[in-house]
Amino acid sequence: MTEKLFYRDPYLRETRAKVLHVEKLGDRVRLLLDRTIFYPEGGGQPSDRGFIEGNGFRVLVDRVYGKDKIWHEGKLEGRFPEKGDEVRLTLDWEWRYENMRAHTGQHILSAVIKGLLGADTTGFQIFPEHGKIEIDYPGELSWELVNEIERKTNEIIWGDVEVEVEVYEELPGELSERLRKPLSEKVKPPIRIVKIGTVDVTPCGGTHVRSTREVGVLKVLNFYRKSRKLWRIEFATGNRALRALNEILKDYWGSLEEMPNKNRPLRERVIELRSELEKLEEEKSKLRRELWRWKAEALIKNARKIDGVRVITLVEEWPMKDAQAFAIYLVEHNPGTVVLIAGENYVVFAKSEKLDVSMRSLLRAVLAEVGGGGGGSDNLAKGGGFRVSPREVLDIAVKKLGELL
Ligand SMILES: [Zn+2]
Structure with missing residues (x-):
């Protein structure tokens, strides 16, 4: 049984006590004392911190627990404490x-x-x-x-x-x-x-x-x-x-300091910025459509024909998501077209709705030669993880497409 001095006087920051029991826990120890000012964890209140000093040692207490027997656990500095040692207890008062x-x-x-x-x-x-x-x-x-x-x-x-x-x-x-x-x-x-x-x-x-x-x-x-x-x-x-x-x-x-307009309140500035961002997004997507239109025109002009099918090949630095959007745009606006796009370690194959050739089968044939993985439907297939360059993947894809057509 440990006498609970923290109940008698919760403002007591220091006291003396006697060691009743000591246990070693790796490089830590736990002490049982005859009395304590350290509150043990419980009832939503965390346990106290502080230190316990004796002749030749010091324990940096960071955990205190128990009901009748209250254990004081922490890192030991100096000699191993012994039963009967007189110690001085000091609370981390700001914490308590x-x-x-x-x-x-x-x-x-x-x-x-x-x-x-x-x-x-x-x-x-x-x-x-x-x-x-x-x-x-x-x-x-x-x-x-x-x-x-x-x-x-x-x-x-x-x-x-x-x-x-x-x-x-x-x-x-x-x-x-x-x-x-x-x-x-x-x-x-x-x-x-x-x-x-x-x-x-x-x-x-x-x-x-x-x-x-x-x-x-x-x-x-x-x-x-x-x-x-x-x-x-x-x-x-x-x-x-x-x-x-x-x-x-x-x-x-x-946050306000980071804003282009530093006037308060911050919330209004954030709303402003968000609507600005939405406007920019809208403009960006308009510009992208414009770019696609010009790019598509040039690509269609230079497309090769295989068995009456228009075949467009393109090496791109776009993220795959953008390449896929462009491929779909191309085949939707140009009937009788197959589009093969290769980027940094990906390919996107797309075809116009009515063409009788499967992009999934084409991808499978290409993967068989270059490695990697992927999948898709007859109209759209995607893959990645190849051993060869984007240009080489496209060359193989054109060759395989010729065989399929
Ligand atoms: Zn309370």
Whole structure:
């Protein structure tokens, strides 16, 4: 059994303890102590970080876990610790304090949501830079509604409401009725009840600040529907809220700086740019049609004839998708034509609808000589992965086409 000093005083950043047990885990160790200020992971709050120092060694603690026996795990520097060693414990206080702020903020946020929407909080997790809750709410959430929730939450935070923790073997009926949510059967005595004035009464095993004022600020960062009934709300408190906002502002100003028109708001500039892009796409496709028309005319003029069929061959640097579009354009506008296009490691074969020759059969005959793979229909076939140059593939294709016609 480890004495949990973090419950007696969550503001204790340093203390002394005695090693009860040590285990080696590769280049890491885990220590069992007679008492600790390190909060073990649980209830949505991550475990504490910090270090444990003894005579001749230091453990950089990054994981703490367990219920009655609390293990402190981390990298070992110096000699191997022994049972009975006296140690000094030091918390990574900025980490713990921000977790306390986030945890207390979450109680207030969940209470406000319960009051405004009647929705229960069904999940809660603190991450290194933000927290998230899940609420059971089948209705719609909007930024307007979320901002109202946020405003009320911060009003309570700034109201300097005392946060009290009481421990009960059995809950008084009067208190049971004030709980935000009926007590789960999983909760076994002693029951820790966290009371925030008249705002919230809820059982909780985490660590909290003494007054709501210490939360600083709670900012909702995002919300989205997670399933038909559940919404996820992401938020940040204290310094983490500032860091999150700075991150967003950096992105905002950085994006605006990249814009051709740097006037705010960014959203309008993005819409402008998108419509500009659509216009350019339209112009590009017009120009391409124009180019195709001229190119087709020249190709038709110089096409060879095999058994009365017009055969066009072309080596192109276009991507295959564009070559295919051009091939289809050519055969659709010129009856009695076969088009053979080869690019960087691909071929596209196309023919006019009524011609009695199969492009799939032609491709198969060509692949048999040059390797590679592909497939298609009688009218259009595509292949790639050959051992020879585009020009050579076309020469072979013309020869095979002659045999098929
Ligand atoms: Zn809590």
